[in-house]
Each structure stands twice: as structure tokens, then as C-alpha cells.
Amino acid sequence: MFSFFAKRKASAALINGIGVDVRPGETLLHAALRQGIDFPHSCRVGGCASCKCKLISGQVKELTETGYILSDEELDAGYILACQSVPKGEVSIEVDLAAFQTRRRVRGKVVAQDKLTHDITRLVIQLEESLPYKAGQYADLCFDILPLYARSFSFANRPQPDGKVSFFIRKVQGGCVTSVINDQSLLGQGAMVVGPEGDFYLRPSAAPLLLVAGGSGLAPILALLEEALSVGAQRSVTLLFGAREERDLYALDEISALAAQWRASFHFVPVLSGATSDSNWQGARGLVSELIPKFLEDGAHAYLCGPPVMIDSAVLMLRGSAVPCDHIYADRFTTHHDPLAATA
Numbered sequence: 001m002f003s004f005f006a007k008r009k010a011s012a013a014l015i016n017g018i019g020v021d022v023r024p025g026e027t028l029l030h031a032a033l034r035q036g037i038d039f040p041h042s043c044r045v046g047g048c049a050s051c052k053c054k055l056i057s058g059q060v061k062e063l064t065e066t067g068y069i070l071s072d073e074e075l076d077a078g079y080i081l082a083c084q085s086v087p088k089g090e091v092s093i094e095v096d097l098a099a100f101q102t103r104r105r106v107r108g109k110v111v112a113q114d115k116l117t118h119d120i121t122r123l124v125i126q127l128e129e130s131l132p133y134k135a136g137q138y139a140d141l142c143f144d145i146l147p148l149y150a151r152s153f154s155f156a157n158r159p160q161p162d163g164k165v166s167f168f169i170r171k172v173q174g175g176c177v178t179s180v181i182n183d184q185s186l187l188g189q190g191a192m193v194v195g196p197e198g199d200f201y202l203r204p205s206a207a208p209l210l211l212v213a214g215g216s217g218l219a220p221i222l223a224l225l226e227e228a229l230s231v232g233a234q235r236s237v238t239l240l241f242g243a244r245e246e247r248d249l250y251a252l253d254e255i256s257a258l259a260a261q262w263r264a265s266f267h268f269v270p271v272l273s274g275a276t277s278d279s280n281w282q283g284a285r286g287l288v289s290e291l292i293p294k295f296l297e298d299g300a301h302a303y304l305c306g307p308p309v310m311i312d313s314a315v316l317m318l319r320g321s322a323v324p325c326d327h328i329y330a331d332r333f334t335t336h337h338d339p340l341a342a343t344a
Helices: 028-034 072-076 097-101 176-183 215-230 252-261 288-295 308-320
Strands: 013-015 018-020 052-062 079-081 085-094 104-115 120-127 138-143 151-154 164-170 190-197 209-214 237-243 266-272 301-306 328-332
Touching: 013 028, 018 028, 028 085, 079 085, 120 176, 120 190, 138 176, 151 164, 151 215, 164 176, 164 215, 209 215, 209 288, 209 308, 215 237, 215 252, 215 301, 237 288, 252 266, 266 288, 288 308, 301 308, 308 328
Parallel strands: 013 085, 209 237, 209 301, 237 266, 301 328
Antiparallel strands: 013 018, 052 079, 052 085, 104 120, 104 190, 120 164, 138 151, 138 190
16 A cells, blocks of 8 residues: 655656656556555556546646547647656656545456357346445456456446346456356356446437447447436437457447337447348448448437447548547447456
8 A cells, every 4th residue: 555655756747746766658547556655547558547637837748639538628628538648858747546446346256157158148236235336337257166266347237225236257368267257157156346437438418329339349338328217218219239250240229219119219230240141140240340430410419439440530531521530439448358267
């Protein structure tokens, strides 16, 4: 644990007034974690905004575009992402450490495990107590069978009174946790859920919704829709769901049920990028981001969730269609490639 009474020393950065050494080319987040500061973070690649902080003085080199992660108000106020910011000389930043330290840790047990596709599994965990969160946010999961590994996954359902939480988990080649979840039975296994985290949730508005999901990125999108339906939302919806092949489409019955109950227009468009010319697929083909101009309504707010390459492409399409940054919300799904532990 970092002590705020530590002796100040010459440094390239001040974090809440405390001196921190930053090595050449090192990000503010990496430097803080290396020196024991419990700095808010999760994805470390500029996709979740957990590490946002306010730049008080100095300049930083930003490694990626942050305009669709941070709002215009945050950018105007000087907010940056610590995981993507390399100091140019001495800098001073302020960060809310308390918000990260107050995340709740709740024990639970796996009560359902269902294959949705050949590489995506729905996992349902019964929590010992409720965990308040906003539909669209995520949590860190750590399973008793793999106590040394924690991974972040988005909630696939809105908060439930019975404390059950669902996750859609895609198997990553070489991924320790996701391989066990997809290849082994975890029924009855204990787990720790830590959260909530993330700024991906539905903002109040009457504007039309453009929802773009890829792969397991459908999880928070469905949670958003469930929550909006429960409070009587009447915004028109276009849901673009990108997959490679027809076998990669899933949750179609759930989407149909949502569409049937929706109080405004609901247009669902599955898009396959890898469907062969001789397949029987009659739907849309190509990259899901390429269809955005065709289905974008005037004044729509966009919510994007999936792999970084899909998010980046979708943002370019939206900006090219004059959608302002503060109407674009994104959750970039990143993956961990690590060798499966011998004891797993």
C-alpha cells in the first residue's frame, strides 16, 4: 500500500502532490503502479476510462485517441487517461483514489454454464449479497479453481433482486481463465466478483440509439437494453451485431423478445464478415462498422462494444458522419494471452 507520508523526491510527475519517478517512455499509470500507488485501472490500453485523471500542469504525449472514451466536458477540463499518457517533462495530475478503493468484493458460486457458440459461454454466478452496478459496466472475476488469475468481464444482465449476475465469456487462444471457463465444468465452483467498474452505461436522453456489438461485446449491450426496457424507454433502436460466421450468432431469441416488447421501433441487423459466397446466409455481409452510415438516424447516440479494431473503425465511420464525440460511448474489449497454468 502506498503511503501518502512518503518522503518526496525529485520526480517527473506529481500524483495528488506526491512525487513519482517516471522512466523514459513510461506511462503515468505504469509508473504509479510500479511504485505502489493503488491507481484506478483495468484494461491498460485506453479502452475503459478507469484510469482517467486530471492534468493540472505540464504536458503529456497521448498514445491513442481518447475523444470517444472521455466526454467533451472531461477533455475541456483537462482529463487524460493515465495508461495512455507519457509525460513530456514534469507533470502534475489529480486522481480520485477513493472511488477505486471502494469497489465491493462479493463472494458467489457458479450456478449455470451454457455454451452459446463454439467459443462463447454464458456463466451465471449467484452472489451471496447484491452488487449494485449500472447495466453496461463490468467486474473483475477470480475463480477458486484459478486463485492467481483475475479477469474483467461485462455484466450481461441488468441488476437482479436475487443477486444473480451473468457474463458472456469468449475463449481466447492461450487464455488461461477463458479456456477453463469454456472447456471445463465450473458448476458449484466459488468465485469472487469485484466491482463495479467502467463508464459504459446508458445516458438519459430521448435520442435514437445505434448499438454496435461484436462477439462477446453483445453482453453489455443486452444489459443496456434490458435496463432501458424496464424503465419504459421509448427511444428507437438499431442494433448491429457483427460476427464472422452464422454459427457465431447467439442470443437471437433474447433479442427477439426485447424487440417484441420495445415501445418504439427496434431494428436488428446481424452482419457476417466471413460468410462464404456459397453459404445460405441471406443477411448483411461485410464489416459491421461499414453498415453504420446506412442505418444511422439523425441525432442518434452510439454505443459500441467489442474488439478494439471494430471500435476504432466504427468511431471513424461515426465521426465521418458528423456524430459528435460526446454522443459516442465505447467499451473496447481487450484480451489476455497467457499460458494455461499447469495446475488449472
